[in-house]
Amino acid sequence: MEKWQGWDKIQYEAGLDPHFGTKIASIPGGDKLLACIQCGTCSGVCPLSPYMDYTPRQIVAMIRAGFKAEVLSSYTTWLCASCYSCTVECPKEIKITDVMYAVKRMAIQEGVYPKRFPTPVLASEFFHSVEKTGRSTESWLLVRMYLKTNPFKMLKQAMLGFNLWRRGRMGVGVESIKRKDELHRLFTAMENETRAERRAGQEVRP
Amino acid sequence: MSEPTQRSDSFEPRIVAFFCNWCTYTAADLAGTARMTYAPNARVVRVMCSGRLDPQFILAALRNGADGVLIGGCHPGDCHYQEGNYKALRRFILLKRMLASFGIEEERVRLEWIAASEGEKVQRVINEMTDTIRRLGPLRLEPLPAEAAEGHGQKVAVHGGAV
């Protein structure tokens, strides 16, 4: 977060991605994004906006204006806790939470999210563990996340872990479903569908 | 005889839309004023009231080559002529049953109540109907035998050949 300056204060058109807005708006029901009136309700209701580098309203404005690099590398989306307040309150019915997800996905895909920032790491660890076993095992998930971001922090959390374990609230085994093959067939088919869609040029979604 | 340029790869349904002057026609105008784009497949025939709709018109439209017929009237209780839409509905209910006996898919003939303010509904209904009929495929009524021997008969002849 050692940003002393957001970006060059002058923004040249050449530095923008004119398709960024429409690309994000192509998520299901995303067209409403284009109707944003910049009222700031999203930021106002957001419990996390005080901690964000850009408020959600600014993110929406930046998406529309094509500030792709800035949006994808911003911390804002990774601070979104998906509480859906903004989505529910938006007077233009923009699904802002889904917009945040879309940004997150694009950031992961393009590998431009803030490195060593715990949230994206948690997300991908979560994803991979479910991908493998069909369920998430909270203990191992956290262990892996700390290892990848800040191993020292894990030591600090050891006491909490111990206390949970003592009360039977954290196991050491790995949770898994039985019919993993079924799940994998499902995933493979889904991936194939997505690939086919992309090939057909229909998949403009991030 | 001029035929519309049809793309050979896809079937473009032709829909005859009978719209009442006060509600649905006005709504269609509103859709225009608001520049709501929609499928070009429906062509509007204006009547003063949906009550003017003689079932003969609907069959004539199908016979002439329409793949679907849309009837638009004021919402129940809103008719500019008090109850014309109810009379349209009475005929429509029976006509629908009759068309079913004729084996014509029920989606091809649709009655919708569309108020003067519902430009969006005009857009939605026409789009929906165009999609539905595109899925159903063209209504290929066999040409009437009379059309082979055109110009004869005591009936006012139904003009034209197969479309």
Added chain:
Amino acid sequence: MSAVNASPNGTPKVGVYVCHCGINIAGVIDVTKVVEFAKTLPNVTVAQEYKFMCSDPGQELIQKDLKDGKIDRVVVASCSPLMHEPTFRRAMAACGGNPFLFQMANIREHVSWVNKEKGSATEKAKALVAAAVRRVVFHKPLQKTQVPVNSDVLIVGGGISGIHAALTMADAGRKVYLVEREPTIGGHMAKFDKTFPTLDCSACILTPKMSQVRAHPNITLWTYSEVAEIEGYVGNFKARVRRKPKYVDEGLCVGCLECIEACIFKKGKFKDEFNVGLSLRKPIYVPFPQATPLVAVIDPETCAFFRTGKCKQTCAEVCERKAIDFNQKEEIKEINVGAIILATGFKTFDASRIARYGYGKYPTVYTSLEVERLVNAAGPTGGEVLLPNGQKPKAVGIVHCVGSRDEKTNRYCSRVCCMYSLKLAHLIHERTGAEVYNFYIDMRTPGKGYEEFYDRLMKENVHFIRGRVAEVSDWAMTPEEEGKLVIRAEDTLVGAVRRIPVDMVVLSVGLEPQPDADEVRRRFNISCSTEGWFLERHPKLAPVSTFTDGIFLAGACQGPKDIPDCVAQAGAAAAEALAMIDRGHVELEPNTAFVTEEFCSGCKTCVPLCPYSAISFDTSKNKAVVNGALCKGCGTCVAACPSGALQQNLFTDEEIFNEIEGVVKYV
């Protein structure tokens, strides 16, 4: 084709004129192609294009061809017939043609404006032109019928719009019935303290007009009354007006208010509607001191006599003129009028629908209408802005756009809130010295002197925060916030969320259609917009007319408006009504049904279908008879006539069958 040979007047000569409408049509439709196509159609003798057919030179094209005998019937492919059919019909009539040998193809609203793709748009336009050509061949020369117009007028709603329309018409010598459902006229304007941007006293400019209404010899004022039923048509409406009992004889009451003093309730006990519940009234009351007519009303819901049957009736005892009449009954008045002006106004948005703003939960959250009463010298606090605890607020937040510009409540901008919020900000600041914060999305001040007023407020040091309020709540994060209401919003100009503690919140509620607007519009047979406002015939060219001839709109029933706009529109509605009445007659569209007796078997299928009883049965001849004056031209009977003996002018079977063939087959 046989259809063409069957044309009634020998070989018809059809002129087709395709309009570019600037680029409105020509930008999407290949007009030249349509013209070339039209030339190939049977019976078409002239086909040409022009930039603006509705312009004088455009109309002259048609007139010249008619005069030169090149054509005898006309098809114009341009905009909606609801827009310019009268224009072209007039043009034809002006040079001796029959205006009904005319048909329009709507290639703007129904084609170029709803289509982006040139090819399919051009094809659709061709189809519509082909249909019009096929149909116009069968048109018969027709005459409009003229019916005399009753010169009296009914005005519904006694707010500023109704009042202004009534005075205008009455001054022009017309007899006016002004019907208002509340016990007094005055409407919302009577509740305001000052008006923006001039800050003149609302009562000072309104009450003289109210008195004029009362005194005007040409105005019959019926308050506490509602229009129950409307019959008839333009020029000849019959209205039934229900007059609710006031239990006080209007002719006898002189407005001395002794009865109110004498009521067994020593103090007000019931919510005072005029003060939007901020004060209490007795069961017998006048809404406010300048109420017009100044006649007491007894509210049977709260009057002890009506509730229990037991009351000393002290009010009646004290009335010297014996004006109080507990036996008064509802009365129905029947009147005949030529025109109707609807001025039924609006209601304010119910702020409790937005839970986050705490209205109804926190007693110091007010609606703007309540604050209008608070700042009004004649209001419940005598013009002092006082909180329920009797103290003046030190900080006040004004929340704009409450219920407006929101997909979940009302999508539209209510148009008056920015300006009245500025006015209230000024008045509150002036009376309390409080810090006033305006939370707005966009400031909208388009009007004479409006921007200047905004400017003035900024200089008065009223705070403006650009951001829609997210929440009004009572949880404190800092000691300063304890015991206050906290308004949370993003200051979008700064890019940070702010929490502002205040003592009072004013919710600038938007304007909504009256809750019974839908019933009213059905009663008067007019339409509503999606939002529920009464729909004007054309937003630009006929903004005070409706789709029902003879019924006009004034004021906020047509959409949110401020006072100057209401008055202007009321004047316009009065002028349109006057123009119609002074003509002395109206011309009716000749699209009536008629019977060809030769084919009528007297089966009577048609008789019960007519909603206007325009079809009678002549038993001596055994034929149905259509009364052309009563027929309004729906054609329902025609569709039902089992032997085709009934036909409708301009919509005969032949015309419609040919139009159908045209749109589908396009020849």
Added chain:
Amino acid sequence: MSKPKVGFYWCASCGGCEEAVVDLAEGILDVVAAVDIVFWPVALDFKRSDVEALVDGELAVCFINGAIRSSEQCEMVELLRRKAKAVIAFGSCAQLGGIPGLANESSRAAVMDEAYKHAPSVDKGNTVEPIPHITVPEGKLELPVLWETVKTLDQVIDVDYYLPGCPPPVELIGNALKAILSGQLPPKGTVLAPDIALCEHCDRRETKPDKLSVKQFKRPHLTAVDPKECLLAQGLLCLGPVTRDGCGSPCIKANMPCTGCLGPTSNVRDYGAKALSAIASTAGANDEKEMEKILAGIVDPVGTFYRYSLPASFLHRRYQPTARGGK
């Protein structure tokens, strides 16, 4: 001067039309005296070759009854057309398709299956179907081909006049013959019957209420029918209002509703659609559910409204989605 030559022929019909000619009773003798009948297979022994031997246009008039459904009928009427100056479509079947025309509710295949495979009289173990060509020791035999649909006469050949009815009322036949013999014929294409609906002369006319509102449609065999009152007013589906006058309303006199055999008046293009419109309009309800309930009393709309006119209707036959192309 020789007497005008006249022919009679029948196609898909029940024979009722022939009976109607005979029903002219003594009148037939005048006819016989006035004309020279050169072809009448039902009554007199003429062969096809006799017709072929005629010069084209030699017949002054040919009366053809019955609908057209087979190749043989088609050939015969085409032949007669050539030989006759005027052709009169005689009876509902020739004019509108008639009762045989109701077969257009089914496909040819279904009709054949029913007749040759499923009919109760068929020996199920040993079904046979007609085939158009067969070679036997005596040579090659040919059977007429049954067409896919039933057609009206004017859908096959040019028709000059129409005598409506099932069968045509004797009086109309008489009038027509007189007109022919006197040479005072109306314009080509005319239906030789009054151009007004049956109610015009109905005995029960007076009893029809001014504002009819039917709350229930009844079927005649399920209700006691008042012999005086308007049948529609009793909820019986009488098609008198839609049907051409000229029969003298024998059905209604016999306390049975009109079923529409004389077809529509000249202002109506599709009898069934118009009949449906008129009848549905009388259903006395404004509530959708209630409307559906009342109209449910009309059990078979196609059979009811197109009893005599299905092949002449806009739709002509049941829609065959299999015939649909381009999908």
Added chain:
Amino acid sequence: MTYVYFPGCSLTSTGRGYHESLQEVCRALEVPIQELEDWNCCGATSYMAVDESKAFALSARNLALAERLGNGSTQMMVPCAACYLGLNKAQHYLQEFPAIRGKVDKALAAAGLAYSGRVQIRHPLDIFIKDIGRDKIAARVAKPLAGLKVACYYGCQLVRPYAEFDDQHNPTTMETIMTVLGAEVIDWPLKTRCCGGSLTGTIEDVGLRLSYIILTEAQKRGADLVATACPLCQFNLECYQGKMNGRFGLNGKVPVAYFTQLMGLAFGLSNKSLGLNRLFVPLPERRAVAAGGGAHVRG
């Protein structure tokens, strides 16, 4: 009618007390439940951030398995707020967007599954109030929670954006249940404010701050304990109180229990069966609670 029970991953670990108490309470109220066989992760929050369509597929597998069990109308009981939202979101998107539906249908078919959209996703609060009814709950109360002041906390994802059983801005079902149990409920504006969610685990400073705001406000309004309906809320609010103490000066300890645990208590069920032994901050003394008369003890 048997409810198909979908516990979700959290209820097998940190939220075990929820799992145990919910089952006990269902038994006590004679609500038959049957755990969904071989259920998988719902595809919630974090997953959505990586691959949306796979998240829908995950939910769809659960829904397909559940649909197979019911006869056309499976009622699925989903106690975890995140799972409730995840499954509901999938349900809505499958209905609203045919493209997603088509894709998911194909993927399900590849796995030998099918989903026609007929599973109803229900939260226990919804089921207890709508299907069981307050009367039946009241009848089961043996030891009323008299004198206990409860702050009902719903968290965010339970009521937003899909729940229909309660008001999005001011839900009251949990309050209704607590009142039936004999407890007193406090009125407060933060009952649907976010607790910080998974941020407590990732960006601890921020997550803790959010939880702290909620706990202090509950305290300020005089709550003896916070009742929750979400395993992550319970975990965040309860297990980090020590840290909040140090960092923000949280005043003392606030017990945080699942609403089902409180129901069990009022029904007179044992602490152990309700998983109360798993709490970090013990509930006010049972004796005092049962005795009523406001003798509540602060933790």
